[in-house]
Amino acid sequence: MHPHLRRPVGLAIPALIVGNVALALGPWLVRLARTEGEVGPIGSGFWRLALALPVMLVAARGESPQGTAADRRPAILAALISGLFFGADLWAWHAGILHTRMSNATLFGNVTAILFPLYGFLVARTLPSRRQGIALLLATIGAGLLLGRSYELSARNVVGDLLCLCAGIFYTGYFATAERARTMLGPWTMLRWSVIASLPLLLAAALLLGDPIWPRVWWPLILLTAGSQILGQGLMMYAVVRVSSLVMGLMLLVQPVVAATVGWVIYGERLTLFDLVGAAAIAAALLLVRDTRRPLPARRISLNSIS
Numbered sequence: 001m002h003p004h005l006r007r008p009v010g011l012a013i014p015a016l017i018v019g020n021v022a023l024a025l026g027p028w029l030v031r032l033a034r035t036e037g038e039v040g041p042i043g044s045g046f047w048r049l050a051l052a053l054p055v056m057l058v059a060a061r062g063e064s065p066q067g068t069a070a071d072r073r074p075a076i077l078a079a080l081i082s083g084l085f086f087g088a089d090l091w092a093w094h095a096g097i098l099h100t101r102m103s104n105a106t107l108f109g110n111v112t113a114i115l116f117p118l119y120g121f122l123v124a125r126t127l128p129s130r131r132q133g134i135a136l137l138l139a140t141i142g143a144g145l146l147l148g149r150s151y152e153l154s155a156r157n158v159v160g161d162l163l164c165l166c167a168g169i170f171y172t173g174y175f176a177t178a179e180r181a182r183t184m185l186g187p188w189t190m191l192r193w194s195v196i197a198s199l200p201l202l203l204a205a206a207l208l209l210g211d212p213i214w215p216r217v218w219w220p221l222i223l224l225t226a227g228s229q230i231l232g233q234g235l236m237m238y239a240v241v242r243v244s245s246l247v248m249g250l251m252l253l254v255q256p257v258v259a260a261t262v263g264w265v266i267y268g269e270r271l272t273l274f275d276l277v278g279a280a281a282i283a284a285a286l287l288l289v290r291d292t293r294r295p296l297p298a299r300r301i302s303l304n305s306i307s
Contacts, residue, residue, distance in 0.1 A: 019239070020252060043206045056192040063187075079189075091201065110178040135286075291298045
């Protein structure tokens with residue numbers, strides 16, 4: 001969507017903060033689903049969507065459709081494609097966790113925070129302003145300090161690292177196509193079609209990889225569904241058409257900050273000076289782009305000049 005046509009900002013920034021906090025608790029709940037419910041990580045992804053689908057079907061019925069059925073057809077197709085990207089993201093990231101260190105998985109899985117803003121500038125055919133460029137630089141430095149401190153480059157991690165990097169790329173594709181779908185569809189309608197496309201992919205991946213699916217206890221999966229899918233993704237889809245891709249991408253870095261805090265509070269993982277400086281750099285980057293009402297800069301460039 002062209003920046004000038006974005007919907008009113010409203011509560012988009014608070015929605016992004018709450019949504020990313022909810023999503024940041026997801027890995028902890030996936031771990032609980034495995035230890036308490038004996039469900040594999042891909043199986044957790046499947047149930048996260050399967051349990052959420054009835055809620056989304058009901059919620060979507062309360063949304064007023066925009067345009068004619070013919071107008072909505074391309075948006076529905078974009079929502080289905082976004083679901084394939086999202087299913088691939090969950091599969092690749094959850095599978096990657098099993099073959100690399102958690103710090104590596106978090107580092108590569110968060111490349112969306114940089115890739116999605118770059119996608120936004122490419123689509124708008126603009127260069128970032130000085131303020132936006134500084135925000136991107138601070139975010140990159142902050143993420144590197146926060147996530148890269150325990151990164152380990154090793155041949156035994158290469159498969160997992162590549163899977164998690166692919167997950168970050170797939171997640172970028174999810175946001176790009178979801179943003180297109182949201183031009184015509186409400187957030188719950190968009191998520192309904194997206195989940196319908198994701199579910200078969202995750203079920204097939206879990207069966208092919210022998211990932212345990214049937215849970216011994218349900219409460220971690222119910223919390224994962226309510227927090228990550230219904231609250232987290234619901235708020236993200238509310239905000240995606242109200243803020244720029246730069247704000248959307250950088251707000252994703254709230255998640256590693258929350259994850260580090262969870263590790264400190266629940267697992268006693270010590271926060272170092274690098275963690276605190278990284279979190280401060282990310283906070284500074286978010287403050288620099290907090291004014292979401294301004295469109296992207298009008299300094300347009302030709303795509304040929306960056307090819």
